Amino acid sequence: xxxxxxxxxxxxxxxxxxxxxxxxxxxxxxxxxxxxxxxxxxxxxxxxxxxxxxxxxxxxxxxxxxxxxxxxxxxxxxxxxxxxxxxxxxxxxxxxxxxxxxxxxxxxxxxxxxxxxxxxxxxxxxxxxxxxxxxxxxxxxxxxxxxxxxxxxxxxxxxxxxxxxxxxxxxxxxxxxxxxxxxxxxxxxxxxxxxxxxxxxxxxxxxxxxxxxxxxxxxxxxxxxxxxxxxxx
Amino acid sequence: xxxxxxxxxxxxxxxxxxxxxxxxxxxxxxxxxxxxxxxxxxxxxxxxxxxxxxxxxxxxxxxxxxxxxxxxxxxxxxxxxxxxxxxxxxxxxxxxxxxxxxxxxxxxxxxxxxxxxxxxxxxxxxxxxxxxxxxxxxxxxxxxxxxxxxxxxxxxxxxxxxxxxxxxxxxxxxxxxxxxxxxxxxxxxxxxxxxxxxxxxxxxxxxxxxxxxxxxxxxxxxxxxxxxxx
Numbered sequence: 175x176x177x178x179x180x181x182x183x184x185x186x187x188x189x190x191x192x193x194x195x196x197x198x199x200x201x202x203x204x205x206x207x208x209x210x211x212x213x214x215x216x217x218x219x220x221x222x223x224x225x226x227x228x229x230x231x232x233x234x235x236x237x238x239x240x241x242x243x244x245x246x247x248x249x250x251x252x253x254x255x256x257x258x259x260x261x262x263x264x265x266x267x268x269x270x271x272x273x274x275x276x277x278x279x280x281x282x283x284x285x286x287x288x289x290x291x292x293x294x295x296x297x298x299x300x301x302x303x304x305x306x307x308x309x310x311x312x313x314x315x316x317x318x319x320x321x322x323x324x325x326x327x328x329x330x331x332x333x334x335x336x337x338x339x340x341x342x343x344x345x346x347x348x349x350x351x352x353x354x355x356x357x358x359x360x361x362x363x364x365x366x367x368x369x370x371x372x373x374x375x376x377x378x379x380x381x382x383x384x385x386x387x388x389x390x391x392x393x394x395x396x397x398x399x400x401x402x403x404x405x406x407x
Numbered sequence: 408x409x410x411x412x413x414x415x416x417x418x419x420x421x422x423x424x425x426x427x428x429x430x431x432x433x434x435x436x437x438x439x440x441x442x443x444x445x446x447x448x449x450x451x452x453x454x455x456x457x458x459x460x461x462x463x464x465x466x467x468x469x470x471x472x473x474x475x476x477x478x479x480x481x482x483x484x485x486x487x488x489x490x491x492x493x494x495x496x497x498x499x500x501x502x503x504x505x506x507x508x509x510x511x512x513x514x515x516x517x518x519x520x521x522x523x524x525x526x527x528x529x530x531x532x533x534x535x536x537x538x539x540x541x542x543x544x545x546x547x548x549x550x551x552x553x554x555x556x557x558x559x560x561x562x563x564x565x566x567x568x569x570x571x572x573x574x575x576x577x578x579x580x581x582x583x584x585x586x587x588x589x590x591x592x593x594x595x596x597x598x599x600x601x602x603x604x605x606x607x608x609x610x611x612x613x614x615x616x617x618x619x620x621x622x623x624x625x626x627x628x629x630x631x632x633x634x635x636x637x
Contacts, residue, residue: 203467222467222495276421278447283537285495313421316466316562318447320438321422360422360445397420400449404418404464404619 177332181342187384189338194399196314204315208307211340212297217307219315221287236282240269242304244293265301272305272356272366278318298341299327305356310396323365324392325356328385330373335380337388355385359393415454419446425459436461464619468493468561468591470539474530477589480520488520490541493591498539507544525551554597557608559615561592566618567611574624581631582607606634
């Protein structure tokens with residue numbers, strides 16, 4: 175069946191409501207929360223700090239270590255086995271790869287920068303919300319960065335390219351394709367691109383175009399969140 | 408034609424374009440990309456002629472020679488002490504820099520400094536690998552006894568001290584506390600009473616929160632006046 179109207183009534187290129195705030199975890203060097211629709215991510219940055227075990231140390235730069243986790247109560251509330259799953263470990267790795275190109279890790283050889291991303295509530299698009307929060311947290315922590323990183327899930331539902339899929343759309347019975355993309359907003363360079371599903375080149379191009387445009391909007395929200403910390407009186 | 412796209416004291420975010428054209432040069436906290444100067448840190452624009460600097464609003468401590476900081480003795484070996492100064496790399500105080508007095512051979516090192524001591528200490532040198540050499544041999548450096556330590560982000564320390572020490576003197580006078588602000592963001596407070604120490608702490612946390620605001624001395628002064636009346 176053709177997907178002509180989105181479940182929540184949004185336009186095909188419309189994002190869910192977004193809220194972003196920095197400095198939410200006082201203990202951390204830098205932190206941020208990023209909410210998009212019902213998906214709610216919090217990121218906290220600890221470091222640079224000494225890295226143990228020593229064999230993990232890199233001689234010329236800091237190690238960026240991301241820890242992605244969905245809280246036990248974040249989904250439908252069903253019992254979740256404690257500990258990192260294979261999926262968490264993969265998402266941790268792609269988050270690292272999405273952020274490494276922008277952070278100047280060469281400033282701190284042999285140290286580690288730990289980025290913790292926790293999902294308080296999930297409704298799809300979690301790794302992207304996590305990346306948005308993590309980029310904000312790193313900027314909040316005062317790291318030297320080439321640019322921010324904005325991320326969104328674009329894709330195709332039924333036959334229709336859309337942006338910011340929610341869980342209902344991801345699970346669409348007539349087929350959906352999920353394409354998380356992360357972008358450095360200033361140059362449009364892509365730091366994360368994953369594909370979950372089958373797609374033809376034309377739909378892929380349309381979806382990616384929508385995704386990149388959406389990331390520009392997200393970057394505006396991120397910048398406003400960083401500035402807000404210093405313009406409230 | 409080169410154009411400056413931001414104003415002095417404007418808050419910028421990494422990736423923001425500060426200027427277009429080759430006439431402007433990137434200073435600290437900025438980089439060049441093709442013809443543009445781009446911010447690399449969250450901070451405040453501080454142009455110096457054609458060089459655009461960004462004063463960071465947050466960030467860890469970056470040690471430089473001659474910084475006086477507050478550290479804690481973490482470990483010791485037979486000829487040196489290892490000090491935590493809030494930096495990810497090792498800071499060490501060698502035996503010959505520990506004291507201006509003569510240290511006898513076979514003396515017990517913990518008589519001088521033992522693990523857990525809080526010290527006012529100075530950075531002599533930062534090596535290429537990032538290790539730090541410290542000294543205690545200048546008269547004002549000493550062990551700090553009693554009091555408490557408050558930590559603020561290191562870029563905010565200049566605001567805690569103020570122009571020519573105006574801010575820190577204000578707090579000292581109004582609370583009666585001894586205060587020392589280390590370059591690493593740690594501030595030591597020792598006062599005649601817990602209430603005085605608490606007031607000084609609150610004043611410093613206020614500066615930490617509002618470090619980017621101008622007219623801060625007046626704000627802190629009225630805060631201290633109001634609190635004293637209560």
